[in-house]
Amino acid sequence: MVEQLIANLRGFIPEVSLAVTFCVALVAGLIVKKHQQEFISVLALVGTLIAGVFVLIYADQSQTLFSGMIVADPFATYFKVVITLCSIIIILFSQYSSEVQQTVKRMGEYYALLVAMTLGMFLMVGATNLLMMVLAIELTSLTSYILSGYTKEATDSSEASLKYIIYGALSTGLMLYGISILFGLTGATDMFGVNQALAAGPVNAIALLIASILIIAGFGYKISAVPFHFWTPDVYEGAPVTITAFLSVASKAAGFAVMIRFFKVCFIDSNVVGLPAGMWASLQGFEWNNLVAILAVLTMTLGNLVAVWQDNMKRLLAYSSIAHAGYMLMGVVVLSDKGVAAVLIYFAVYLFMNLGAFYCVMLVANKLGSEHIDSYKGLGHRAPLLSTAMVVFFISLAGLPPTAGFIGKLYLFAALLDAQWVWLAVIGALNSVVSLYYYVRVVRNMFLRDPEGSAEPVALPVAQVVILLALVIPTLVLGLYFGPLVDFANASVVMFGLP
Amino acid sequence: MTIQTYLLLSAIVFILGVIGVLTRRNAIIVFMSIELMLNSVNLSLVAFSAYLGDARGQMLVFFVMTVAAAEAAVGLAVIIALFRNKQTVNLDEINILKW
Numbered sequence: 001m002v003e004q005l006i007a008n009l010r011g012f013i014p015e016v017s018l019a020v021t022f023c024v025a026l027v028a029g030l031i032v033k034k035h036q037q038e039f040i041s042v043l044a045l046v047g048t049l050i051a052g053v054f055v056l057i058y059a060d061q062s063q064t065l066f067s068g069m070i071v072a073d074p075f076a077t078y079f080k081v082v083i084t085l086c087s088i089i090i091i092l093f094s095q096y097s098s099e100v101q102q103t104v105k106r107m108g109e110y111y112a113l114l115v116a117m118t119l120g121m122f123l124m125v126g127a128t129n130l131l132m133m134v135l136a137i138e139l140t141s142l143t144s145y146i147l148s149g150y151t152k153e154a155t156d157s158s159e160a161s162l163k164y165i166i167y168g169a170l171s172t173g174l175m176l177y178g179i180s181i182l183f184g185l186t187g188a189t190d191m192f193g194v195n196q197a198l199a200a201g202p203v204n205a206i207a208l209l210i211a212s213i214l215i216i217a218g219f220g221y222k223i224s225a226v227p228f229h230f231w232t233p234d235v236y237e238g239a240p241v242t243i244t245a246f247l248s249v250a251s252k253a254a255g256f257a258v259m260i261r262f263f264k265v266c267f268i269d270s271n272v273v274g275l276p277a278g279m280w281a282s283l284q285g286f287e288w289n290n291l292v293a294i295l296a297v298l299t300m301t302l303g304n305l306v307a308v309w310q311d312n313m314k315r316l317l318a319y320s321s322i323a324h325a326g327y328m329l330m331g332v333v334v335l336s337d338k339g340v341a342a343v344l345i346y347f348a349v350y351l352f353m354n355l356g357a358f359y360c361v362m363l364v365a366n367k368l369g370s371e372h373i374d375s376y377k378g379l380g381h382r383a384p385l386l387s388t389a390m391v392v393f394f395i396s397l398a399g400l401p402p403t404a405g406f407i408g409k410l411y412l413f414a415a416l417l418d419a420q421w422v423w424l425a426v427i428g429a430l431n432s433v434v435s436l437y438y439y440v441r442v443v444r445n446m447f448l449r450d451p452e453g454s455a456e457p458v459a460l461p462v463a464q465v466v467i468l469l470a471l472v473i474p475t476l477v478l479g480l481y482f483g484p485l486v487d488f489a490n491a492s493v494v495m496f497g498l499p
Numbered sequence: 500m501t502i503q504t505y506l507l508l509s510a511i512v513f514i515l516g517v518i519g520v521l522t523r524r525n526a527i528i529v530f531m532s533i534e535l536m537l538n539s540v541n542l543s544l545v546a547f548s549a550y551l552g553d554a555r556g557q558m559l560v561f562f563v564m565t566v567a568a569a570e571a572a573v574g575l576a577v578i579i580a581l582f583r584n585k586q587t588v589n590l591d592e593i594n595i596l597k598w
Contacts, residue, residue, distance in 0.1 A: 131558075131559055131562055134562070134566070135562060135566070138566050138569065138570075142569055142570065142573055145573050145574075145577065146573060149577050149580060152580045153584075155581075155584040155585060158577060158580045158581040158584060159581060159585075159593050161577045161580075161581075162526065162574075162577050162578065162581055162593065165570070165573065165574045165577055166520065166526075166529055166533075166574075166590075168570075169530075169533045169570050169574065170517070170520050170533065170536075172537075172566065172570070173513075173516065173517075173533055173536035173537055173540065174517075174536075176537065176540040176563060176566075177513055177536070177539070177540050177543070179540075179559075180540050180543045180544045180547065180556075180559075181543070183544065183547055183555075183556060183559070184506075184543065184546075184547035184550070184551070187551045187553055189555050189559065
């Protein structure tokens with residue numbers, strides 16, 4: 001028993017190093033003097049980097065840990081790499097965010113919670129037990145509630161946090177109720193056991209449907225899918241930009257990972273023969289992918305249509321991120337390895353372009369003190385580099401070549417057409433056209449309008465330019481040279497315990 | 500008492516909790532309704548656990564209780580932070596951010 005636990009710990013080293021970093025950052029926050037608080041960010045950065053290195057060292061393992069609570073497999077590894085990268089970039093952003101730097105007294109808390117949130121996401125992507133899944137989602141949620149209210153002197157920040165908690169707690173309640181029904185139907189708490197019980201004999205179909213809808217409510221809230229998205233615009237606008245960016249990429253990635261794993265492992269029918277390679281079938285009489293298809297259509301359509309009316313950049317990007325969740329849900333619908341690989345590719349691409357867009361918004365807010373779309377007028381002449389970078393990110397978000405966003409969308413639509421989901425692909429393509437309108441609106445304000453008020457040039461320090469370039473270059477390069485990324489994603493669709 | 504009785508009670512309490520969250524305007528009462536939802540989950544888990552003769556359901560209940568306590572702690576802390584700024588816990592008056 002003890003030997004087994006110690007052996008299991010070896011597959012758990014990335015999580016352990018994050019947990020240690022959390023404790024160290026928390027204690028350091030109490031000890032370190034006020035003017036040396038940057039030291040804590042270095043600690044958090046190093047800890048996260050070490051966790052990332054361990055993820056890569058143990059990348060090829062595929063095993064179950066702690067009596068089937070979580071697994072370490074290629075699928076989890078891919079998401080851990082994305083989340084670690086995102087976490088590192090956010091820690092760097094935080095150095096230059098004037099919102100966060102104002103609260104210099106509580107920096108230890110900030111970085112400790114950021115690391116704890118990363119730990120929660122690591123657990124989410126590996127969870128194979130319903131209990132572990134709920135606890136991991138809770139760990140991520142609780143830390144994100146606190147962080148979105150982190151600048152507690154600002155009213156809109158605590159308001160965002162309160163709204164986040166109410167919606168979050170509501171969906172946790174719905175999800176737990178769904179899990180209790182699923183437990184009653186199958187008598188199992190681990191996903192493989194649920195699958196075996198469901199495959200062994202038919203259960204009450206209505207009860208199973210209700211349980212799945214309730215559980216989808218929990219996932220839908222984490223990935224901000226319509227109709228569980230109500231918190232998203234408010235929280236994205238009210239929270240500090242760094243946290244907004246983190247929620248929009250890492251939290252969404254972890255939500256997708258846990259959702260794909262839950263549905264695939266619980267509802268796969270492994271006895272069906274004669275399927276084309278890379279396809280899998282859902283259990284007889286339970287077509288959960290139709291539920292997800294409805295969710296995808298609602299999510300991308302509402303996200304894009306409402307984004308057209310937004311005047312606050314953070315709110316605009318919030319609705320844009322809702323729309324992107326809708327695109328990625330399309331990849332889950334098709335029940336094929338290609339679809340899952342497309343979601344994985346999309347996340348790698350989305351990481352750079354969305355963080356980049358939020359970084360630009362943060363830099364503009366630092367300099368101009370405003371996130372309103374009108375304050376971007378004439379910015380193209382005042383800050384050429386920043387504005388050009390922003391154009392690249394927006395073109396990529398809209399999915400036009402030669403940027404990475406195009407590659408992401410290309411693989412998604414290819415997977416859809418491959419599995420004969422033509423109507424869904426058409427709706428997705430129409431949505432991309434709508435999204436172009438609101439992205440171009442910002443670009444037009446930057447380059448074709450005269451500045452209102454001051455027309456002073458906006459200068460950026462070298463370090464901030466370096467981070468900006470570190471995000472622009474991958475966005476462009478992945479649009480042209482995407483072979484390695486695609487190979488990595490294709491190799492990472494393998495989940496532990498499934499053929 | 501059959502399992503149906505317990506499940507029916509659990510469903511009623513759960514729906515009351517959801518209605519409470521969606522309609523009540525006082526943040527504290529909203530949190531009480533969320534507790535009601537989570538307790539109905541506990542009730543149905545314990546009922547299933549006794550019905551199936553499987554102790555794992557009861558183990559889940561302990562974790563649900565912990566989750567509920569953690570959520571309430573963070574929730575009340577945020578309500579206090581907000582009350583210091585706005586002097587209200589009424590959700591209708593907390594509306595700087597909207598559509």
